[in-house]
Amino acid sequence: MALSKPIAPESLHDAPDIGQHYVECATENCNKNCQYYCNPCHRPMCEQCKEEHFKNQATKNHEVVQYRQRTYQLPVEKCKDHPTKDIDMLCEECQVLLCSKCATANHRGHILTDLEAFYSERCKRCLEEIYKIHKYFLPTTQNLQKEIKEDATEIKIVLKDMRKIMKTEAETLKSLVDEMLSKNLEEADKVEESLIELLQSQDKTYSGYTSYLNDFIKELHGYLSPNDSLKLIIIAAKNLETQPIPDTSKPVLPIFTAGQYSKEVVSKLLGNIQISNTNPENRKIKPKEAVSIHLKPTVKQTKPSAEKQKLILSSSVTKIREFRVPAVGSACHLSMGKSGRLWVSDLWANLAEIDIEGNLLQKIRISFLGDKNGYHTVTRGGDLVYKDSKSIRRVTTDNKVTEFLKIGGWKPLSIHASLINGDILVGMKKNGKAKITRYRETGKEIQNILRETDGQELYRYPHYITENINGDICTSDIGKRAVVVVNKSGKRMFSYTAQNTEFHPYGICTDVLGHILVCDYDKWALFNSVHLLYQDGQFLCYILTKEQSVQNPTSVCVDDENNLYVGHRDTNIVTVYKYLQ
The missing domain is CATH 2.120.10.30 (TolB, C-terminal domain)
Known part of the structure; x- marks a missing residue:
């Protein structure tokens, strides 16, 4: 059985089958595959029946073509004004469908077109478009959808990598902050220890001086005792003078200079996502005429x-x-x-x-x-x-x-x-x-x-x-x-x-x-x-x-x-x- 293919005649002769259906020879009692088509008879036929058709005196001059190059048969429709006549013409000037009587009565001198040829051409046009849709438009659209999915996958991968980099950068910055904080705290501990040691040394100095003063008071009281009155006369005058208070200095307190930072500074350290302001390029659609x-x-x-x-x-x-x-x-x-x-x-x-x-x-x-x-x-x-x-x-x-x-x-x-x-x-x-x-x-x-x-x-x-x-x-x-x-x-x-x-x-x-x-x-x-x-x-x-x-x-x-x-x-x-x- 032959395959009828919804493709344009001749120009799409080698195109793949789309929307196929089986066609048999229309000769009575012949079930062979259809290969040819008689346009005047509107009849599909096999190789053998085609030869018989040409041998018949009544049909030997008929136009027999490859099945896919056939002229499509015009559906029978009666004229409303002349019910016994079939509509078989198109008036180009009035753009109305006519029968032969309509043409002679009301459309004399007008340009008339054979409706069967016009209909056959339109059928072929439809089949051409169906073929184009199956062969080009649908696959190309599906490829574009596939490309969109690939772009979506790529976007997810790129953004996933960006998030990973962001987190890594942030962790690195946090580590640096922790490191600097630890260093500054350690420095503060050392400064505090040094200043406390200085103050403790000064306190020890004054404790010793206080002990000296107490001892000196006792010594002076002894000189005032009636039993030791002569010692007071004999002792040198300088021994009766109190030693001066030792000098000490106040500690110089450290000053902390706070860091200068802002969201902008942190943003520069961590980076940011930038959306390009260039116009996005159009997706490339393969031309219909040729790939190369x-x-x-x-x-x-x-x-x-x-x-x-x-x-x-x-x-x-x-x-x-x-x-x-x-x-x-x-x-x-x-x-x-x-x-x-x-x-x-x-x-x-x-x-x-x-x-x-x-x-x-x-x-x-x-x-x-x-x-x-x-x-x-x-x-x-x-x-x-x-x-x-x-x-x-x-x-x-x-x-x-x-x-x-x-x-x-x-x-x-x-x-x-x-x-x-x-x-x-x-x-x-x-x-x-x-x-x-x-x-x-x-x-x-x-x-x-x-x-x-x-x-x-x-x-x-x-x-x-x-x-x-x-x-x-x-x-x-x-x-x-x-x-x-x-x-x-x-x-x-x-x-x-x-x-x-x-x-x-x-x-x-x-x-x-x-x-x-x-x-x-x-x-x-x-x-x-x-x-x-x-x-x-x-x-x-x-x-x-x-x-x-x-x-x-x-x-x-x-x-x-x-x-x-x-x-x-x-x-x-x-x-x-x-x-x-």
């Missing part, structure tokens, strides 16, 4: 080298997935590590490592703020190298942190570890000058790239840097509004400035074919994008634009499977695309 996005190259693609024949630029860019990076507020720079691990940094001195599933592995707090440069990289061995406020540090795969090198008076901006020879390239500036310096993996300086052969300065602000497969050093220089490319010797090969447009280069990377991918981002601009260049600097295409919901791209990198990762300045979402095949 078509590229429009402006020049012909070159033939790949022999060892890369298997990889070519796709005719479209397809979004594979996207994920939020925990522990960072944005994704200003990306460094791809081993086994799909990814380092992501934001504007607020946070540097996080995640695994291929987006789970947080570790977080590093950098001692500077507001830096949206490419200040970290991953070496061939998997070590993280990043700049801190005063030096460049290395984090080994077993999480040992060491100082890789000190720059001196120069300020490092960007870092890249060569996958060709392991060298470390550092973009830096000082007093209005800028350069690229090459270091060995040991930290030994071996090359400085500052000027062209004619003495012109190559760089102004080299804030992102990478290396191409041929050893060219590709630098995103926001000061020059250009991508500056030099060879291994430091000779300038070209500068890409995206002529006829305002160009603000940010994150930069290269791929296995030698293409250069660079972010074009300006917070005031309406057109932010990712440019794709040939190895020689020719513009190939805008690989990603605002039309593909790419709002503020500032970082790019390519993984071992040739997937493109794009990070954004105003969100911690990283999006992954497939653009090579």
Whole structure:
């Protein structure tokens, strides 16, 4: 038995079955599956009956089509004015249903439409919409609801972590308060003990003086006795004088200076929850027409080298997935590590490592703020190298942190570890000058790239840097509004400035074919994008634009499977695309 599918004829021929029902051949005593439909007879039929239908002289010229491409039979309805006639026409001008008599009587010269064809078209339209609802609208809505549930789960996890951090911070502060209170009480005890000892010493002095006075009184009374009257005459006058009262000092009492604190001070110590005032981004609804996005190259693609024949630029860019990076507020720079691990940094001195599933592995707090440069990289061995406020540090795969090198008076901006020879390239500036310096993996300086052969300065602000497969050093220089490319010797090969447009280069990377991918981002601009260049600097295409919901791209990198990762300045979402095949 055949399946009747509620889908649009022809255009939805291969669509999945939705709302199926079984249809048999309408020929008497034939129970075979229906495959065809005779539009004039309005009769479903099987393969064999179709052949018989064409052999019949009366029906050999009938229109027999695939069942799903059939014309739908108009329901029989009698005309109210002419009960013997069927309604079978539509007057386009009057928008009323007519029979043949109505048409000749009251609608001469009007545009009349065959009602059966009109009805069949409307039936197909309904089936198309039913298919769209089942195929697109319902699944997309369910996916959005799933996303809402995932967001709710994420919110609970984030707020749970926040509460945990709050409690930890509060307990730490309480411990510090208890510690300081204990210290102050101990100090008060020591001061009290010292002052009491002083007063006891003074009291002892006066007790001794009192004993002396009592003894002296007895001695003087003895001199007044008639028996010892001669002693009074003989004794020296000074022995009749009372010794002066000993001097003592009043203790200096300590003064307690109360601490100065307020709710605001305590709030700063404990932190607070901040609600971002940025407008929430709309949920992304997959377009009905297509899942992938078509590229429009402006020049012909070159033939790949022999060892890369298997990889070519796709005719479209397809979004594979996207994920939020925990522990960072944005994704200003990306460094791809081993086994799909990814380092992501934001504007607020946070540097996080995640695994291929987006789970947080570790977080590093950098001692500077507001830096949206490419200040970290991953070496061939998997070590993280990043700049801190005063030096460049290395984090080994077993999480040992060491100082890789000190720059001196120069300020490092960007870092890249060569996958060709392991060298470390550092973009830096000082007093209005800028350069690229090459270091060995040991930290030994071996090359400085500052000027062209004619003495012109190559760089102004080299804030992102990478290396191409041929050893060219590709630098995103926001000061020059250009991508500056030099060879291994430091000779300038070209500068890409995206002529006829305002160009603000940010994150930069290269791929296995030698293409250069660079972010074009300006917070005031309406057109932010990712440019794709040939190895020689020719513009190939805008690989990603605002039309593909790419709002503020500032970082790019390519993984071992040739997937493109794009990070954004105003969100911690990283999006992954497939653009090579």
